Amino acid sequence: MLNKYSDTDKILVAVDCIIFGFDADGLKILLIKRDFEPEKGKWSLIGGFLKNDEVLDTAAIRILNTYTGLNDIYMEQLYAYSEIDRDPVERTISVSYYALINIENHNAELIKNYHAQWFSMAEVPKLIFDHDKMLRNAIRRLRYRTSIKPIGFELLPEKFTMRQLLELYEAILSKELDKRNFISKINSLDILIKLDEKDMKSSRKGSYLYRFDKEKYEEKLLNDFVLNL
Amino acid sequence: MLNKYSDTDKILVAVDCIIFGFDADGLKILLIKRDFEPEKGKWSLIGGFLKNDEVLDTAAIRILNTYTGLNDIYMEQLYAYSEIDRDPVERTISVSYYALINIENHNAELIKNYHAQWFSMAEVPKLIFDHDKMLRNAIRRLRYRTSIKPIGFELLPEKFTMRQLLELYEAILSKELDKRNFISKINSLDILIKLDEKDMKSSRKGSYLYRFDKEKYEEKLLNDFVLNL
DNA sequence: GCAAAAGTGTTAGTTTTACACCCATGG
DNA sequence: CCATGGGTGTAAAACTAACACTTTTGC
Numbered sequence: 001m002l003n004k005y006s007d008t009d010k011i012l013v014a015v016d017c018i019i020f021g022f023d024a025d026g027l028k029i030l031l032i033k034r035d036f037e038p039e040k041g042k043w044s045l046i047g048g049f050l051k052n053d054e055v056l057d058t059a060a061i062r063i064l065n066t067y068t069g070l071n072d073i074y075m076e077q078l079y080a081y082s083e084i085d086r087d088p089v090e091r092t093i094s095v096s097y098y099a100l101i102n103i104e105n106h107n108a109e110l111i112k113n114y115h116a117q118w119f120s121m122a123e124v125p126k127l128i129f130d131h132d133k134m135l136r137n138a139i140r141r142l143r144y145r146t147s148i149k150p151i152g153f154e155l156l157p158e159k160f161t162m163r164q165l166l167e168l169y170e171a172i173l174s175k176e177l178d179k180r181n182f183i184s185k186i187n188s189l190d191i192l193i194k195l196d197e198k199d200m201k202s203s204r205k206g207s208y209l210y211r212f213d214k215e216k217y218e219e220k221l222l223n224d225f226v227l228n229l
Numbered sequence: 230m231l232n233k234y235s236d237t238d239k240i241l242v243a244v245d246c247i248i249f250g251f252d253a254d255g256l257k258i259l260l261i262k263r264d265f266e267p268e269k270g271k272w273s274l275i276g277g278f279l280k281n282d283e284v285l286d287t288a289a290i291r292i293l294n295t296y297t298g299l300n301d302i303y304m305e306q307l308y309a310y311s312e313i314d315r316d317p318v319e320r321t322i323s324v325s326y327y328a329l330i331n332i333e334n335h336n337a338e339l340i341k342n343y344h345a346q347w348f349s350m351a352e353v354p355k356l357i358f359d360h361d362k363m364l365r366n367a368i369r370r371l372r373y374r375t376s377i378k379p380i381g382f383e384l385l386p387e388k389f390t391m392r393q394l395l396e397l398y399e400a401i402l403s404k405e406l407d408k409r410n411f412i413s414k415i416n417s418l419d420i421l422i423k424l425d426e427k428d429m430k431s432s433r434k435g436s437y438l439y440r441f442d443k444e445k446y447e448e449k450l451l452n453d454f455v456l457n458l
Numbered sequence: 459g460c461a462a463a464a465g466t467g468t469t470a471g472t473t474t475t476a477c478a479c480c481c482a483t484g485g
Numbered sequence: 486c487c488a489t490g491g492g493t494g495t496a497a498a499a500c501t502a503a504c505a506c507t508t509t510t511g512c
Contacts, residue, residue, distance in 0.1 A: 004318060004319050005241065005278070005318055005319055005321075008241055008278040009241075009278070009279070009280050009281035010239035010240055010241055011239055011240065011241075011242050011279065011281060012237055012238075012239055012240075013239075013240050013242065013322060049234070049237040049238070050238070050240065050311070050322075051238050052238035052240060053313060053320075054313075055311050055312055055313060056309055056311040056322070057311075077308060077309060079306060080285055080306060080309045080324045082279070082284050082285040082286075083284055084283075084284060089233060089234055090233050090234055091281055091282075092234075093242060093279075093285070095309050161491095162491085162492090163490085163491085178475075178476075178477085179492090180476095180477085180492090180493070180494080181474075181475070181476085183492085183493085184493095184494095185474095200483095202489095202490070202491090203482090203483080203484095203489060203490040203491065204482070204483035204484045204485080204488085204489065204491095205481070205482045205483055205484095205489080205491050205492085206482085206483080206491080207490075207491055207492085208491090208492090228473085228474080390464095391464085391465090392463085392464085407503075407504085408464095408465090409465090409466070409467080409503095409504085410501075410502065410503085412465085412466085413466095413467090414501095431462095431463070431464090432462060432463040432464065432509085432510085432511095433461085433462070433464095433509065433510040433511045433512080434462080434463060434464050434465085434508070434509040434510060434511095435463095435464080435509080435510085436463075436464055437464085437465095457500085457501080
């Protein structure tokens with residue numbers, strides 16, 4: 001082993017996850033009620049500390065898994081926050097990640113054990129530390145990502161209707177989209193498979209279910225494309 | 230002061246800067262010859278360690294200033310790299326920043342003292358650690374940023390010709406652009422002021438110099454816009 | 459007078475947007 | 486039979502991409 005760097009400060013490194021989910025009520029995020037001081041009882045993003053023998057991506061996955069039981073989730077690193085007093089206990093820098101999950105798939109019990117709860121975007125409470133800022137930036141990134149990768153699908157169940165997909169995009173972008181234009185754009189991407197099955201819950205007529213074509217989807221992920229909604 | 234977090238690992242945090250410059254020979258980056266082990270004598274991004282009482286942005290500015298004498302530079306945080314063995318001396322995570330500077334403005338002596346050197350993009354040597362990856366990602370981000378903010382101007386002298394601007398964009402995007410289409414797009418942004426002055430160095434006829442209109446430029450920075458080149 | 463870079467518009471093709479009616483079904 | 490959401494196409498407008506000739510002036 002080579003000589004260590006001397007005269008350099010070591011710092012606590014945290015990871016905070018902005019976990020987006022989607023269901024019939026729209027876009028949500030998963031928050032946790034902090035059960036230790038300071039700020040005990042306040043709402044917080046789901047986070048933890050980076051271990052010395054751990055890569056950031058792995059830490060983010062570990063933390064997400066601890067609170068939701070989920071693996072194999074779309075996650076992306078966002079930004080490192082480093083204000084001196086952002087955590088009043090001790091100088092800590094925090095790297096934010098966001099994850100997209102299908103609410104129906106998560107382990108509801110795990111979430112309950114940890115006093116975690118889904119909040120609609122409109123009802124998000126004030127968060128501890130600089131977590132509000134982290135969330136705002138995550139939404140911005142999610143909007144941007146949505147326009148260049150069809151990641152929105154990560155938030156939907158395997159089979160979904162066009163209406164669900166439309167509403168997901170409307171929720172992410174928080175603007176109304178034209179139904180016909182949306183459908184023809186999505187179809188032009190050629191990443192959906194229309195099933196022979198209908199969802200009869202939403203209307204008397206029933207609406208076709210789709211799933212996405214993983215192979216074609218992967219291709220699109222490679223070749224930067226732009227989905228202009 | 231509240232109780233410290235116990236049982237958590239503290240880690241060295243570094244900042245590495247990808248410093249882009251532009252001159253008549255095209256787009257360049259500033260590298261430094263490492264004068265300590267390991268990898269002594271190899272080329273490296275300009276970097277340093279984050280201090281305990283310092284914010285990442287400030288550290289990036291400090292490091293840039295140390296090696297170039299420059300202040301007041303466009304910088305943007307990019308990504309946190311955290312592979313366990315990325316630095317063989319000691320476990321270190323590094324947050325990358327990129328900066329855009331006008332080569333003519335920098336303090337050439339400072340750069341020489343530190344054995345720093347500008348490299349054309351085509352001639353960048355192999356870099357230490359994971360700095361190659363950092364550079365690749367920075368170029369990608371620069372391309373993207375260029376398309377949504379007119380940051381390219383940061384790389385030019387205060388007064389510049391349309392040709393210089395065109396060549397800058399060509400260098401960043403590494404593709405040829407149509408002169409007429411480019412000029413009309415830039416003009417449609419309405420952020421340039423055409424001066425009464427001509428640059429006579431480039432041709433017998435001389436070409437008009439422009440500077441950009443700071444106020445209108447700031448507006449554009451606020452309202453997300455897209456420059457499709 | 460000629461070489462070298464500057465400057466300037468038009469057209470065809472493509473993409474985006476706006477917009478409204480009929481369909482199928484369960485109750 | 487009717488209320489509800491599902492499904493479908495077209496036309497105008499905006500934008501993008503391709504393309505070539507004239508101007509100026511120092512040598």
